[in-house]
Amino acid sequence: KAGVTQTPRYLIKTRGQQVTLSCSPISGHRSVSWYQQTPGQGLQFLFEYFSETQRNKGNFPGRFSGRQFSNSRSEMNVSTLELGDSALYLCASSLKTTAGENTGELFFGEGSRLTVL
Amino acid sequence: AQKVTQAQTEISVVEKEDVTLDCVYETRDTTYYLFWYKQPPSGELVFLIRRNSFDEQNEISGRYSWNFQKSTSSFNFTITASQVVDSAVYFCAVRSNTGKLIFGQGTTLQVKP
Numbered sequence: 521k522a523g524v525t526q527t528p529r530y531l532i533k534t535r536g537q538q539v540t541l542s543c544s545p546i547s548g549h550r551s552v553s554w555y556q557q558t559p560g561q562g563l564q565f566l567f568e569y570f571s572e573t574q575r576n577k578g579n580f581p582g583r584f585s586g587r588q589f590s591n592s593r594s595e596m597n598v599s600t601l602e603l604g605d606s607a608l609y610l611c612a613s614s615l616k617t618t619a620g621e622n623t624g625e626l627f628f629g630e631g632s633r634l635t636v637l
Numbered sequence: 638a639q640k641v642t643q644a645q646t647e648i649s650v651v652e653k654e655d656v657t658l659d660c661v662y663e664t665r666d667t668t669y670y671l672f673w674y675k676q677p678p679s680g681e682l683v684f685l686i687r688r689n690s691f692d693e694q695n696e697i698s699g700r701y702s703w704n705f706q707k708s709t710s711s712f713n714f715t716i717t718a719s720q721v722v723d724s725a726v727y728f729c730a731v732r733s734n735t736g737k738l739i740f741g742q743g744t745t746l747q748v749k750p
Contacts, residue, residue, distance in 0.1 A: 524681075553736075553737070553738075555738075562740060562741075562742045562743065563730075565737040565738060568736055575736065576736045576737055578737065610680075610682065612682070625672065626682075626684065628674075628682035628683075629681055630679055630680045631680045
């Protein structure tokens with residue numbers, strides 16, 4: 521069974537640009553969450569999608585957005601990049617079967633490492 | 638607000654030693670879930686265990702064991718007879734009914750041969 525796949529694995533951008541990261545969840549998983557990992561702030565929740573709808577959102581500015589497609593694949597976009605957006609962006613999927621409480625474990629991908637110059 | 642504290646930033650042990658990673662959490666939810674994840678150098682977070690707030694039984698899985706004590710809000714993780722392959726960053730996390738995981742800052746474990 522294939523795991524969570526994230527692309528690209530590494531990318532370099534300059535300030536002011538935008539970036540789109542992609543995540544393919546484990547087959548059958550309908551919930552996708554995104555996390556940002558930085559040395560200073562650690563792992564922080566960005567947002568969660570279920571059935572193409574954002575169910576939960578962390579404390580990030582509006583420059584961070586995402587979406588989920590009908591096949592459960594998800595993308596996140598960061599616009600007007602800042603130096604502080606340099607981070608490892610981790611996507612996770614889970615076998616959540618309803619739009620309510622999600623208590624299952626999350627399965628993470630290897631992440632997309634973004635460097636902003 | 639929820640919070641997870643992993644007071645040990647880095648731990649270094651010699652192979653075959655036992656090591657315990659501490660985790661203290663804060664939450665106002667009556668129902669919550671606790672997790673441990675391992676992050677090897679490759680970057681992905683590997684799920685180790687999930688425990689719900691109503692299940693205080695300790696658990697053992699091979700060389701890994703977990704001690705959940707609700708009275709002290711702790712969920713400690715012990716590796717018995719550590720191996721070099723155990724070297725990684727370990728994260729403790731709490732999840733509430735809202736769904737998002739709140740992670741601790743992580744403990745870097747180095748196991749030397």
